[in-house]
Amino acid sequence: MKRGLLVVFSMLLFISNSLIAKENELTYKVHRAGEDGFNLASVLVLGKKEAVLIDAHFTKADAHKVVAQVLKSKRELKKIYVSHGDPDYYFGLEVITKAFPKAKIYATKQTVAHIKKTYQDKLNYWGPKLENNAPSYVLIPSILEKDFIELEDKKLKIMNFNSTRSYVYVPSIKAIFGGINITDKEHLWMADTSTKKEREQWLKVLKDMKKLEIKTVIPAHSKEGSKNDISTIEFSIKYLETYEKAVSKAKNSKELISIMQTIYPKLDKDSFSLKLGAQVVKGEVKW
Structure with missing residues (x-):
């Protein structure tokens, strides 16, 4: 009987502590x-x-x-x-x-x-x-x-x-x-990272994020439908890696924009972020 009461008491204590933790x-x-x-x-x-x-x-x-x-x-x-x-x-x-x-x-x-x-x-x-x-x-x-x-x-x-x-x-x-650092479902803002070194530093920040214990990620910039999880970090990493390859291939901003639009056809083709970023990265516009 005592043993049964002890089990019940332990369960109640566990439930009580769990509720307090959740409340806090x-x-x-x-x-x-x-x-x-x-x-x-x-x-x-x-x-x-x-x-x-x-x-x-x-x-x-x-x-x-x-x-x-x-x-x-x-x-x-x-x-x-x-x-x-x-x-x-x-x-x-x-x-x-x-x-x-x-x-x-x-x-x-x-x-x-x-x-x-x-x-x-x-x-x-x-x-x-x-x-x-x-x-x-x-x-x-x-x-x-x-x-x-x-x-x-x-x-x-x-x-x-x-x-x-x-x-x-x-x-x-x-x-x-x-x-x-994190964007989901739209072109990343590249106008503030005109050099390869700056983009590499950004990439490192994202990769370091993935080492953390995370359940929820609220991307800085996103359209509706973001999953608000680690997939948003992965999207940003993949985009940056893709962008770097496109920069090396493109002769000017027009070509860079075209490459990124082809790779990401579902993203906004009239994106201000994409157009301005390409112009800055290719040295055509100062920002």
């Missing part, structure tokens, strides 16, 4: 922009009472949707992490910080330096195109001194920390968020 587990919400926001994903990581936002979007419209997402979550937005220095990652900060003025904004030292160096040119270029969807001003993140962000009792690890190509790895839920 981090969760997340994704908002993915449309074409006008480069299909960028922001990720709202949720604790029991607090939240951390990864990336702030390009347009005011998408930033307002993130504000609504935070409000619906009923959590306090404590921190915002800007994982890359392109404007689709930070233009929305104006809207979000007006709604949540206590939220602290962080980025790596390299990303902060990149934003400081380029934000005015980006604002000059994109402002007239976005019109009333453009920010009135740009907020510069504070430098993150440690390679992690705390959310309650959990750590969000900043991988590739000493780089402009950082991303967030959450060990407790085996998830990768943020960064510009």
Whole structure:
């Protein structure tokens, strides 16, 4: 009888501990922009009472949707992490910080330096195109001194920390968020990697990702239908390897575009990313 009671008690204790662990587990919400926001994903990581936002979007419209997402979550937005220095990652900060003025904004030292160096040119270029969807001003993140962000009792690890190509790895839920490294179901943004060395460094980041224990991957840029798993990393690796071969064969951007369109016929043939990237890589346009 005692033995039976002990077994029952042990089972109840196990179930109770499992429920507590699940209750304390981090969760997340994704908002993915449309074409006008480069299909960028922001990720709202949720604790029991607090939240951390990864990336702030390009347009005011998408930033307002993130504000609504935070409000619906009923959590306090404590921190915002800007994982890359392109404007689709930070233009929305104006809207979000007006709604949540206590939220602290962080980025790596390299990303902060990149934003400081380029934000005015980006604002000059994109402002007239976005019109009333453009920010009135740009907020510069504070430098993150440690390679992690705390959310309650959990750590969000900043991988590739000493780089402009950082991303967030959450060990407790085996998830990768943020960064510009992963794209799925569309042409990769090549305009910022005009040299072979830069593309090789990018490839190394992706291959290092695959060594992590991961269940979930939210690609930075993706069309609808992404599986949000390791296959998105594999797509990006394959694309980069294919692109490098195409660069060596193509004499100019027109040929490079044609090769990639032939290899990836299901991707957008009018892709701005493909066309601009090819022009930059072939030295026809400065970016």
